[in-house]
Structures are given as structure tokens and as C-alpha cells.
Amino acid sequence: MFAKVIVDVPAKQTNRPFDYKIPDVLLEWVEVGSRVAVSFGPRTLQGFVVEVFEQSDYEASKIKSIEHVLDLEPPLTPELVELAHWISETYLCHEITALQVMIPGALKAKYERQLSWSPLREEEEALLSFPEQNQLIAHIKNKGSVTFEALLAIFPEQGPWIKQLLRTGFLIESQIVKDRMAKKKVLTIFPPTDLSQLASQMEQLSDKAKRQKEILQFLLENSQPIPLTELMLKLDVGASAVKSLADKGWVELKEIEVYRDPYANRSFPRTQPLLFTEEQQQVFNPISEAVRASRHQVFLLHGVTGSGKTEVYLQSIQQCLDQDKEAIVLVPEISLTPQMVERFKGRFGDKVAVLHSRLSQGERYDEWRKISLKQVMVVIGARSAVFAPFTKLGLIIIDEEHEASYKQEESPKYHARDVAIERARRQNASVILGSATPSLESYYQAIGTGIPNEDSNYKLLTMAERVQGRPMPPVHIVDMREELKEGNRSMFSRGLYKAIEERLNKKEQTVLLLNRRGYSTFVMCRTCGYTVGCPHCDISLTYHQNSKRLRCHYCGYTEPQPHECPSCKSEHIRYFGTGTQKVEDELSKLFPGIRVIRMDVDTTTEKGSHEKWLNLFRDRKADVLLGTQMVAKGLDFPDVTLVGVIAADTVLNLPDFRAGERTFQLLTQVAGRAGRHQLPGEVFIQTYTPEHYSIQSASQHDYHAFIDTELDLRHSRGYPPYYRLILVTLSHEQLALLVRTAESYVSRIKELAREAGIIMYTGNSNQVPELDIMGPVASPIPRIKDRYRFQCMLKYRGEAHISNLVRKATAFFDDLCRQQNLQISVDVDPQLLQ
Numbered sequence: 001m002f003a004k005v006i007v008d009v010p011a012k013q014t015n016r017p018f019d020y021k022i023p024d025v026l027l028e029w030v031e032v033g034s035r036v037a038v039s040f041g042p043r044t045l046q047g048f049v050v051e052v053f054e055q056s057d058y059e060a061s062k063i064k065s066i067e068h069v070l071d072l073e074p075p076l077t078p079e080l081v082e083l084a085h086w087i088s089e090t091y092l093c094h095e096i097t098a099l100q101v102m103i104p105g106a107l108k109a110k111y112e113r114q115l116s117w118s119p120l121r122e123e124e125e126a127l128l129s130f131p132e133q134n135q136l137i138a139h140i141k142n143k144g145s146v147t148f149e150a151l152l153a154i155f156p157e158q159g160p161w162i163k164q165l166l167r168t169g170f171l172i173e174s175q176i177v178k179d180r181m182a183k184k185k186v187l188t189i190f191p192p193t194d195l196s197q198l199a200s201q202m203e204q205l206s207d208k209a210k211r212q213k214e215i216l217q218f219l220l221e222n223s224q225p226i227p228l229t230e231l232m233l234k235l236d237v238g239a240s241a242v243k244s245l246a247d248k249g250w251v252e253l254k255e256i257e258v259y260r261d262p263y264a265n266r267s268f269p270r271t272q273p274l275l276f277t278e279e280q281q282q283v284f285n286p287i288s289e290a291v292r293a294s295r296h297q298v299f300l301l302h303g304v305t306g307s308g309k310t311e312v313y314l315q316s317i318q319q320c321l322d323q324d325k326e327a328i329v330l331v332p333e334i335s336l337t338p339q340m341v342e343r344f345k346g347r348f349g350d351k352v353a354v355l356h357s358r359l360s361q362g363e364r365y366d367e368w369r370k371i372s373l374k375q376v377m378v379v380i381g382a383r384s385a386v387f388a389p390f391t392k393l394g395l396i397i398i399d400e401e402h403e404a405s406y407k408q409e410e411s412p413k414y415h416a417r418d419v420a421i422e423r424a425r426r427q428n429a430s431v432i433l434g435s436a437t438p439s440l441e442s443y444y445q446a447i448g449t450g451i452p453n454e455d456s457n458y459k460l461l462t463m464a465e466r467v468q469g470r471p472m473p474p475v476h477i478v479d480m481r482e483e484l485k486e487g488n489r490s491m492f493s494r495g496l497y498k499a500i501e502e503r504l505n506k507k508e509q510t511v512l513l514l515n516r517r518g519y520s521t522f523v524m525c526r527t528c529g530y531t532v533g534c535p536h537c538d539i540s541l542t543y544h545q546n547s548k549r550l551r552c553h554y555c556g557y558t559e560p561q562p563h564e565c566p567s568c569k570s571e572h573i574r575y576f577g578t579g580t581q582k583v584e585d586e587l588s589k590l591f592p593g594i595r596v597i598r599m600d601v602d603t604t605t606e607k608g609s610h611e612k613w614l615n616l617f618r619d620r621k622a623d624v625l626l627g628t629q630m631v632a633k634g635l636d637f638p639d640v641t642l643v644g645v646i647a648a649d650t651v652l653n654l655p656d657f658r659a660g661e662r663t664f665q666l667l668t669q670v671a672g673r674a675g676r677h678q679l680p681g682e683v684f685i686q687t688y689t690p691e692h693y694s695i696q697s698a699s700q701h702d703y704h705a706f707i708d709t710e711l712d713l714r715h716s717r718g719y720p721p722y723y724r725l726i727l728v729t730l731s732h733e734q735l736a737l738l739v740r741t742a743e744s745y746v747s748r749i750k751e752l753a754r755e756a757g758i759i760m761y762t763g764n765s766n767q768v769p770e771l772d773i774m775g776p777v778a779s780p781i782p783r784i785k786d787r788y789r790f791q792c793m794l795k796y797r798g799e800a801h802i803s804n805l806v807r808k809a810t811a812f813f814d815d816l817c818r819q820q821n822l823q824i825s826v827d828v829d830p831q832l833l834q
Contacts, residue, residue, distance in 0.1 A: 001021075001022040001027060001030075001052060001053070001054060002019055002020065002021055002022060002052070002053055002054070002055075002056045002063070003019075003020050003022050003030055003034075003036070003049045003051065003052050003053075003066060004017035004018070004019060004020075004049070004050050004051040004052075004053070005017060005018050005019075005020050005036060005038055005047035005048065005049055005050070005066070006018075006047060006048050006050055006095050006096050007038060007040050007045050007047040007096065008045045008046040008096055008100075008109055009040070009045065009096065010094040010096050010097050011094070012094075012811060012814045014094075014096075015088075015094045015095055015096070016095075017050050017051065018038075018040075018047075019056045019057075019058055019063055020036075020038055020047075020063060020064055020065060020066045021063050021064065021065040021066065022052070022065070022066055023065050023066065026066060026068070026069055029069045029072070030049055030052065030066060030069060031049065031052065031074050032049055032050060032051060032052060032074070032078040032081055033048070033049065033074035033075065033076035033077055033078055033080065034048070034049040034069055034070075034071065034074040035047070035049075035069070035071050035074070035075055035103075035107065036048075036049060036067070036068070036070060037066070037067045037068050037069075037070060038064065038066055038067060039064050039067060044067060044176060045109070046070065046109035048076065048081070048096070048099045049074075050081050050085075050095075071107075073372065073373075075103050075107055075372065075389065076099065076102060076103065076389065077389055077390075077391055079391070079423075079426055079427065080102055080387060080389060081099070082426070083102075083387075083419070083422065083423055083426065084098040084099045084102060085098070086422060087101075087412050087414050087419065088412070089803075090414075090418075090803070090828065091411075091412050091413050091414050091826075091828050092803060092806060092807055092810070092826045092828060093411045093412040093413070094411075097411050097412050098412050098414075101387065101408075101412055101414075102387040102389075103368075104361070104364050104365045104368045105361050105364065105365075106361050106362065106364070106365035107365070112147050112176050113147060113148040113149075113173055114145040114147055114148075114173070115140060115145065115146055115147070115148055115151060115162070115166075115171050115172070115173055116140065116144060116145040116146075116171070116172050117137070117140050117141050117170065117171065117172075118169055118170055118171065118172050133158065133161055136151075136155050136158055136161070136162075139151075139154065139155075140171070148162075148173075184257065184258055184259070184260050184362060184366070185255040185256065185257050185258070186227045186228075186229070186256060186258050187227070187229075187253060187254075187255055188225050188226065188227050188228065188253070188254060188255070188256045189225060189226055189227075189228055189242060189246075189251050189252070189253060190225045190251065190252040190253075190254065191219040191220075191223055191225070191251055192250065192251070192252075197250070198216050198219060198220045198250075199220065201216060201248075201250050202216045202217065202220075209241075209244075211235075211237045211238070211241040212241050212244060212245055214235055214237065215231070215235065215237060215241060215242060215245060215251075216245070216250070218231070218234070218235060219251065225256070227258075228242060228253070259366040259369070259370065260360070260362045260363045260365075260366045261363070261366070262354065262359050262360075262363045262367070263341070263345070263354070268342060268345040268346045268349070270346060270347075271343070271347050273311075273314070273315055273318065273347075274308075274311050276308075276311070276312075276315075277308065277465070277467060277468075279307070279308075279462075279463045279464070280307075280308050280311060280312055280463065282461075283299075283301060283303075283312060283461040283462070283463060284312055284315060284316065286299070286459065286461065287299055287312070287319075287430060287432060287461075288316065288319050290430045291316065291319050291320050291323060291325070291394055291395055291430055292319065292323065294323075294325075294394070294428045294429075295428065295430070296424055296428050296429060296430065296457060297430045297431070297457055297459060298421055298424075298430075298433065298445075298457055298458045299430065299431065299432045299433065299458075299459050299461050300401075300433045300435075300438055300442050300443065300445075300446040300458055300459070300460050300461065301432050301433065301434040301435070301461045302435065302436070302438050302443070302446075302460065302461065302462050302463070302703070303434065303435075303436060303463030303464075304436050304463065304464060304465070304466060304472065304672070304701065305436045305472075305668070305669065305671070305672020305673075306466040306467060306470060306672060306676045307436075307463040307464070307465060307466055307467065308467045309399075309434045309463065310340075310343060310399075312434075312463075313329065313397050313399070313432065313434070314343065314344070314347050316395060316397070316432065317329070317344075317347075317348070317378060317395060317397070318347075318348075320394040320395045321348070321351070321378075323394055324392065325377075325392050325393065325394025325395070325429075326377045326378070326379075326388075326390040326391075326392050326393050326394060327377065327378050327379075327393075327394060327395040327396070327397065328378075328379050328385055328386060328388055328390070328393070328395075328396045328397070328420070329344065329378065329379065329381075329385075329396075329397045329399065330381065330382065330383060330385055330386060330396070330397065330398045330399065330406070330416055330420070331380065331382065331399050332382070332383075332399070332403035332405045332406060333382075333400075333403075333405065333629075333630050338610055338611040338614055338615075339614070339635065339636065340380055340399070341354055341380060344378060344380055348377075348378050350376070351376050351377045351378050352376060352378045352379070352380060353367045353368075353371050353376040353378070353379050353380075353388075354367055354379075354380050354381060355367055355368065355379060355380070355381030355382070355384065355385040355388070356381050356385075357382060358607055358608070358610070359607075360607070368388075368389075371388050371389055371390065372389045382405070383405070383406050383407075383408060383416035384416075386419050386420050386423065387419075393423070393424070393427040393429045394429050394430070395429055395430050395431075395432070396424050396429060396430075396432075397431075397432045397434065398416065398417055398420055398431070398432070398434065399434050399435075400434070400435055400669075401417055401433035401434060401435045401438060401439065401442060402435045402437055402438055402442070402665055404831040404832065407830075407831040409832065411825075413826075413827045413828065413830075415829060417433065417442070418829070425457075436668060436672060436703075437664060437665040437668045437669065437703060438703075439661075440661060440707065440710060440711065440714065440720065440721050441720055441721045442458075443460075443707060444711070444721035445458045446459065446460040447460060466676075470675065470676070471675070471680070472671075472675075472701045473643070473671060473674040473675040473680070473681030473682055473683050474682055475671055475683040475684075475698070475699040475700070475701070476495055476682070476683065476684050476685070476699075477685050477687065477690045477695060477696075478493040478495055478496065478684055478685065478686045478690075479687070479688075479690045480493065480686050480687060480688050481688055490586070490590075491578050491582070491583060491586055491646060492586070492590070492644075492646075492686075493684065493686050495684055496644045496684040496686065497590070499644070499682060499684060500587075500591065500624070500642065500644070501591070503623070503641060503642050504591060504594065504623055506641075508640075508641045508642070508679065509617070509620070509622075509623060509624070509625070509637060509640045509641070509642075510623065510625070510640070510641075510642040510643070510644065511625045511626075511631055511635075511637075511640055511642070511643045511644070511670065511674070512583065512624055512625070512627075512643075512644045512645075512646060513627065513628070513629070513631060513632055513643070513644070513645045513646065513666075513670045514578065514579070514580050514583055514627075514628065514645075514646040514647060514650070515628050515629050515647075515651060515666065516577070516578065516579045516580065516628070516647075516650055520542065520575035520577050520578070520579060520582060521540070521542055521576065521577025521578070521579055522540040522541070522542070522576055522577055523540070523541065523543055523550060523562065523573060523574070523575055524573075524574060524576055525567065525568060525570055525572060525573050525574075526570075526572040526573075526574050527568055527570035527572045528565060528567055528568040528570065530565055530566065530567035530568065532562065532566070534552035534554070534555065534557050535557065536552070536555050536557055536783075536784070536786045537552055537554045537555050537557075537781065537783055537784045537785065538781055538782045538783040538784075539552060539553075539554055539781055539784075541557075541559070542579065543561065543575050543579075544581065545581050545582070545585065546581065546602075548560065549561060550562075554781070554784050554785070555784060555785045578646065578647065580598055580600045580626060580627060580628060581598070581602075583626055583646060584596050584598050584626055587624060587626070594623050594624060595621065595622040595623045595624070596622060596623070596624045596626055597613050597616060597617050597624070597625050597626065598626050598627060599613050599625065599626070599627035599628070599630055599631055600627055600628045600630070601628070604630070610630075614635070617637065618637055620639065625637075625640075629666060631670070631673075632666055632669045632670035632673070635673055636673075636676055637673070637676075638676070638678070638679070639677075639679065640673055640674055640675075640676070640681070641674060641675060641679045641680065641681050641682065642674060642681070642682055642683075642684075643670055643671055643673050643674040643681070643682075643683045643684070644683075644684045644686070645667060645670060645684065645685045645686060645687075646686055647686060647687070648663065648667060648685050648686060648687040648689075648695055649663075649687055649688055649689055651663045651666060652689065652692060652694065652695075655780050655833070655834075656832070656833050656834075657714070657717065657719045657833075658831070660692070660694040660713075661710060663692075663694045663695065663698075664694040664695075664697055664698050664706050664710075667685060667694070667695065667698035667699075668703070670683075671683040671685075671698065671701070685698070685699060693705075693706065693709045693710075694706060694710075697709070718772065718795055719795070720829075722797075723772075723795045723796060724795070724796055724797075724802075724829060725793060725794065725795055725829060725830055726796075726802060726803065726826065726827065726828050726829075726830075727791060727792075727793055727794075727826075727827040727830040727833060728745065728791060728792050728793075728806065728810075728824065728825070728826055728827075729779060729789055729790070729791045729824075729825045729827070730742050730745065730776075730789070730790050730791070730822065730824050730825075731784075731787040731788060731789045731790075731823045731825075732787060732788060732820065732821070732822050732823070733786060733787055733788070733821070734788075735788045737822075738788050738789075738790055738822075739776075739790065741813065741822060742775075742776035742790040742791075742792065743776060744813075745776070745792065745809060745813060745824070746773060746775065746776050746792050748809045748812055748813075749792075749794070749805055749806070749809045750773060752805045752808055752809060753771055753773075753805055756801075756804075758770050758771050758802075758805075759771070760772070760773065761773075768797075769797075770796055770797055771794065771795070771796045771802060772794070772795040772796070773792060773793075773794055774792060774793040774795065775790070775791055775792030775793055776790045776791065776792045777790065777791065777792075778790055778791075779791045780833065780834045781834050787823070793833075794806065803828060806826055810824050810826060
């Protein structure tokens with residue numbers, strides 16, 4: 001038998017399966033999806049088996065054998081292996097990259113160089129003229145094999161001698177593949193199966209063995225195995241007392257594997273299904289029917305904030321579990337995960353696993369293993385949870401489906417929504433895309449006029465009312481230009497200031513949104529106009545007051561706060577723009593004693609910080625929750641009656657055709673945090689462009705008014721959902737080389753398009769173009785981490801096979817990339833254009 005293996009080398013030349021023999025001893029263990037160690041050139045590498053077959057086209061004697069299997073059970077299912085191939089083809093990435101993204105970081109290979117003594121050279125050992133090295137030789141022989149790094153740590157002065165032994169063949173170097181994470185094992189005490197023995201054993205002990213008697217008495221009363229550390233803590237005894245009992249054979253001490261459970265110390269009160277409203281029942285019925293029938297269907301659930309979408313999710317999952325099927329729930333922000341975990345574990349208990357980036361690598365690994373071993377049936381997590389190794393998938397739910405965070409920004413640049421739909425199609429599962437502000441692409445598909453696609457089996461479901469008929473909060477648009485004319489130079493309008501004051505008096509809570517972290521967004525000299533920028537990126541530095549440092553939010557570069565202009569030495573250095581730190585500072589000045597929780601990237605870096613801040617706010621330990629977009633979505637607090645948007649224009653002014661859509665979504669989502677329970681809510685939106693259609697539509701909670709205007713604009717400018725996009729970004733340290741290569745790249749694309757007979761945009765109105773190539777031009781951020789950046793955008797209609805052109809053009813420059821350190825990044829259906 002043979003196996004086709006994708007090896008762990010992400011390069012053009014190795015982006016294909018290689019044939020390996022399966023040794024007889026491994027026949028039972030090698031399957032599609034297995035991780036194996038294989039010899040590849042001079043190295044031993046990790047690989048993934050993508051096919052098992054009987055006859056190879058190559059001469060059997062020349063085919064290498066698989067060295068060993070890395071897991072007892074394959075970490076990937078055959079369906080996930082096929083999905084990885086689809087991701088590779090769709091998003092133009094190497095297949096190994098797509099396979100690697102599906103497994104936890106703990107299983108990503110770690111390669112170690114091992115040194116061992118050659119048995120073939122034993123007779124020649126007497127010829128070694130360095131008897132003082134006997135200690136090193138004895139150490140290697142005693143160990144059998146030892147890593148190069150470990151050997152140097154013990155014998156730091158012996159580097160040249162080790163090299164000499166390698167060169168003369170006395171030492172053999174080999175490479176082994178290891179996982180990055182070991183299973184967690186705990187030393188555990190097992191009492192005897194016949195507990196009656198314990199009483200007689202206690203009598204045999206002398207009065208001096210008081211601690212041993214205590215241990216035996218405890219085991220007599222508690223007959224279950226117990227971790228050694230737990231017993232020592234409970235009885236305040238040392239390990240030596242336990243070891244003495246184990247030496248006598250009265251108890252057994254052995255290591256057992258345990259899961260690292262991030263929620264081990266948490267209890268989740270069980271909840272019961274709520275009675276549906278009429279609208280909830282109407283949207284639930286078709287979902288329930290599709291799940292029962294194992295029919296692939298994509299449901300776009302367009303429900304206003306507070307309409308009860310989560311309860312529909314919960315009862316749809318219950319329907320799934322009743323069918324003995326599994327479910328995946330994706331959430332866009334880590335900040336949403338604590339509340340979702342509470343709701344889902346409260347309903348489904350231990351059947352739920354959680355996967356997100358703030359878990360430790362060991363916790364993620366163990367949660368993933370629970371899924372793999374069929375110990376859970378529901379997974380909640382961020383975008384990578386879409387790859388949970390389920391085999392009986394019945395439902396995938398994507399909450400806040402419009403969120404850009406579902407798109408991965410490094411290779412493979414997949415969109416979790418599209419991967420979920422493809423995966424569900426392969427397993428005849430249903431998909432629910434839930435949002436109060438659906439993306440234009442999803443909504444356009446759901447109303448039946450999207451880009452033709454045989455697999456886009458969409459159905460629109462609508463929930464237009466809040467639960468119990470609660471009203472949507474009134475929204476006040478504040479024109480900050482008028483505030484300035486009236487002499488108000490504060491970051492708070494008079495209306496918002498008064499509203500915050502009222503909430504403080506009433507002991508109600510406020511959510512404030514500003515989508516910019518830091519204290520000031522840029523630092524400028526008022527004498528000469530110099531702006532402090534990052535030396536490695538073409539972007540201004542942001543001032544962070546707590547650390548008194550300027551920071552680049554792209555490469556992480558920092559420098560101390562300047563006290564004079566670096567250019568003209570003037571002392572008139574000023575801080576412009578407003579970040580969340582500055583708002584927090586201003587709140588403390590205006591409202592002495594106010595309790596503020598700030599949630600942004602700077603305050604949520606520690607593990608568990610999201611949950612900590614949100615719990616404090618829910619427990620009424622703060623009056624104001626201030627933050628970036630992470631406070632805008634999905635959060636549900638009964639005492640929040642005021643929402644304030646400090647600057648609605650932060651997203652609106654970005655050079656991105658989705659700026660209007662993102663602004664509408666953000667404002668609608670954050671407005672939905674107010675008045676979700678008994679107390680009525682109120683929203684203030686501060687802006688310098690109050691007349692903009694996205695702000696006007698958000699103030700009226702009118703999705704349809706917004707979508708009509710936005711679709712007209714997208715159609716006239718040739719953007720999604722009417723066209724699809726591929727963004728190609730080239731980067732290099734030398735600008736001249738980069739410009740030449742970018743122009744050559746676009747010429748190559750055009751040449752390939754002409755050969756394929758694809759009609760390109762030329763300005764001739766008599767032809768309907770299939771492809772429009774824009775650029776090359778400098779990227780919106782022209783330099784990041786000392787690399788200049790140029791980009792070209794390909795806009796195309798329908799199902800034109802443009803990705804094949806891009807694949808061929810990129811491959812044409814492969815040698816140049818390798819020789820000149822040029823980088824070409826391809827983003828299919830990009831969400832960010834920077």
C-alpha cells in the first residue's frame with residue numbers, strides 16, 4: 001500500500017502530494033488525515049496523508065517509506081482533507097498551509113536535531129586522540145540520543161569537538177518530529193479495589209505513622225482516585241508519606257492524563273428553553289425542518305438587535321442534538337465569547353467545547369481533543385472553530401455574520417462564512433447567518449439576485465421586532481460643527497454630557513464607543529508642522545499616556561514621549577486626535593468619582609481580561625463601559641440605558657469602499673446595546689458629517705433605506721456584490737525594484753487574460769467587460785516594517801476564472817521572489833484594502 005503525503009514545506013515546488021510506501025507494521029494506522037513523519041531530502045518532516053492507494057506510478061524500489069505515525073487517531077477527517085484542497089484552490093495558498101490551519105498549534109511540528117553514537121565506528125574509538133573528551137562520549141552513549149542544543153548546554157566549550165566527531169562519522173545526526181505540546185499528566189493515588197484491606201493496614205502502622213494513617217482513613221471514606229497534589233492540600237501531608245504507602249504496595253501511584261479545562265472552576269446554572277414569540281417561531285420552523293431532513297440550506301437570519309436571535313440558535317442546536325448531530329457556533333470577537341459560553345454551557349452543559357485565541361495552547365489542544373474524541377457535540381469559537389473535527393455535522397451558526405474579523409488576514413486568507421457554507425454543503429448540513437446588519441453580499445444572495453452560484457442555496461428569514469415588543473431606542477444625531485460654533489470644545493456634546501449626568505444620578509449604566517485606542521492619534525509640532533511617524537512604516541505614531549510612549553499600531557515600534565520637536569527643536573509639540581485613554585481621562589475630570597471600565601486592545605491583552613471586565617460591568621461595579629468596537633456587538637446588560645458614540649466618522653473616512661457599510665453596521669450594533677430590558681434606552685451619535693446616508697439610516701434603525709442607497713452606489717462603481725475582487729500586494733525593501741516588478745506583474749496578468757479570451761475593461765462601452773485591472777499603485781499604507789508596498793486590484797464579474805490567471809502570474813515570479821526576497825500576497829474577496 002502507498003500513501004500520498006503533503007509535506008511540511010510551503011513552497012511552489014512542494015505544493016503537491018508525494019508518494020510514500022506504507023510499511024506493513026503501519027498498515028492499520030495510516031489513514032487519510034493521518035500525520036506522519038517522512039524522509040524528505042536530507043530531513044525528516046511532518047506530512048499529512050491525503051490519499052491511500054494500492055499502485056504507484058513510480059518504481060517501488062525508489063519510493064521511500066513512511067517512518068512513523070505521529071498520532072494514534074488521525075487529527076483530520078477525510079472531509080477536512082478535501083476541504084483543505086478546496087481552500088488551497090479558492091484562496092490561492094499552498095495546500096500544507098490550509099492543512100496546518102485546521103489543527104491546533106500544539107500539533108504543529110517542532111523539529112529537533114538528535115545526535116547519537118555510531119555503532120559502526122566502535123572499533124575505531126581507540127584512534128581518537130582526545131581522551132579528555134571521554135565524559136562527553138560517555139554522556140551521549142548513556143543517553144542513546146541527545147539533542148544538539150542539550151549537548152551544548154552541558155558541554156558549552158566542546159562545540160568544535162562535536163563538529164569534528166560529526167565530520168569523522170563518530171556522531172550521527174538525525175532529525176525527529178515532535179509536537180509542541182505534551183498531554184497533561186497528573187500523579188494520582190489509586191486506593192486498592194478491596195477497601196476492607198485499608199482498615200487492617202491502618203492497624204499495622206505504628207503510632208508514629210500518623211500521616212500515613214490519615215491518608216488511609218481518607219481513602220477509606222473517599223474511594224475514588226485522587227490527584228496527589230489535591231490530597232496533599234486537603235490533608236496537609238507531604239509526598240513522602242504517600243510514597244511510603246505506595247512502596248508498601250497498599251496504594252498505587254501512577255500518572256494519568258487529564259484535560260486542561262479553562263472553565264474547570266466555573267459553574268453554569270442550567271437554563272430551560274424560553275417560549276418563542278410568534279416571529280421567533282416563524283423563523284425557527286424552516287430551520288428545524290432543514291436540520292431534521294439533513295438538507296443543505298443557508299438561512300440569513302436578519303433580526304434587529306434584541307429580537308431574540310440567540311434563543312433561536314439554542315433551540316436550533318437542541319434540534320440538531322436530538323438528531324444525534326453536531327453543531328458549530330462562530331462568534332466574531334473574543335469579547336462576545338464569555339457571554340455566549342455562559343448561555344450555551346447553561347443550556348448544554350459539558351457537551352460544549354470552546355476554542356478561541358485567548359486560551360493557552362494546552363487548553364486549546366485539550367478542547368480540540370474533546371471534539372476529536374466525540375466527548376462534546378457543540379463548539380463555540382472564533383473563525384478557526386469552523387475546522388472542528390466533527391463527522392456528523394448538522395448545523396453551523398455564524399453570529400454577527402457581517403463582521404470583517406471572519407476573514408483571516410494572513411495565509412490562508414479564507415473567509416469563515418464561505419468555508420462554513422462549503423463545509424455544510426459537503427455534509428448536508430444547514431447554516432444560519434445571523435445579523436442585525438447583514439453584509440451586502442449575504443443579503444444580495446438571500447434576495448435571489450446575487451452573483452450566480454449553484455451552491456448559494458440562501459433563504460431570508462426576518463425578525464423585525466424586539467422581544468416583548470420593546471421599542472428601539474431613540475437616536476440623537478449631534479452635529480459637532482454646531483457644538484464648536486456654540487463654543488463647546490469638549491469631546492462631549494452638551495446633550496451627551498447631560499445624558500451621562502442623568503444616568504449617574506439614576507444609578508443606570510452607559511456604554512461609550514470610540515473606535516480608536518490610545519490617548520492621541522498623532523503628535524505634531526505646531527511650529528513647523530512635523531508629525532511624529534514610525535521609522536519603519538508610513539504611518540503616524542499614537543501616544544499612549546499610561547506608558548508615556550508613542551507606539552506604532554502596525555509593527556509595534558515604540559519611542560519615549562517627545563518634549564521638543566525632533567525636527568526644529570520647538571517646545572510647541574502638541575497631541576491631536578482622541579483615543580480611548582483620553583476619553584477615560586476626560587470622564588474622570590468632568591464627573592469626579594465616575595467608575596469607568598476601558599476595553600480596548602491595550603487593556604485586554606491578559607488571559608481572561610474580557611470576561612473580567614464584562615463581569616465587573618454586569619455586577620454594577622462600573623458606571624461606564626468605554627471601548628473600541630469590541631463593546632459594540634452582542635453584549636446584553638439590563639441596566640444600560642445610554643449609548644454614546646464619541647466620533648462616528650472614524651471608520652467613515654477610511655479609503656475603503658465598505659466604509660459606509662462598516663459605519664452603518666457599527667452604529668446600529670452599538671445603538672442596540674441600549675434599552676434591551678425593562679428600562680428605556682437612548683443613543684447619542686456625535687459626528688462631523690450628520691447628513692451622510694449611513695449615519696441617517698442608522699439613526700432611524702432603517703436597514704432597507706441604507707441598503708438601497710449603498711447598492712446603487714456599489715452598482716455604479718462596480719464593487720461587490722455586483723463584482724468580485726482579488727487584491728494582489730507586492731512588497732520589497734527597494735522601491736525601484738518593486739515598481740518595476742509590479743508593472744511586470746500587471747502586464748503578465750493582461751497577457752494571460754488575452755490568451756484566455758477574457759474581455760478586459762478598456763473604456764469601450766460596446767463590450768461588457770469580464771475583468772477590470774486597477775493599478776499597480778502604492779498601497780494606502782505605502783510602507784510597513786521597512787518594506788515598500790504596491791498593489792493591484794482585479795474586479796471581475798460572475799464566474800470568470802480569474803483566480804487561475806492570478807495563480808499563473810504569481811508562479812511566473814516565483815524565482816524572483818526567492819532570489820530577491822520579494823513578497824507577493826494574494827487576497828481573494830478582501831475585506832481590508834490597506
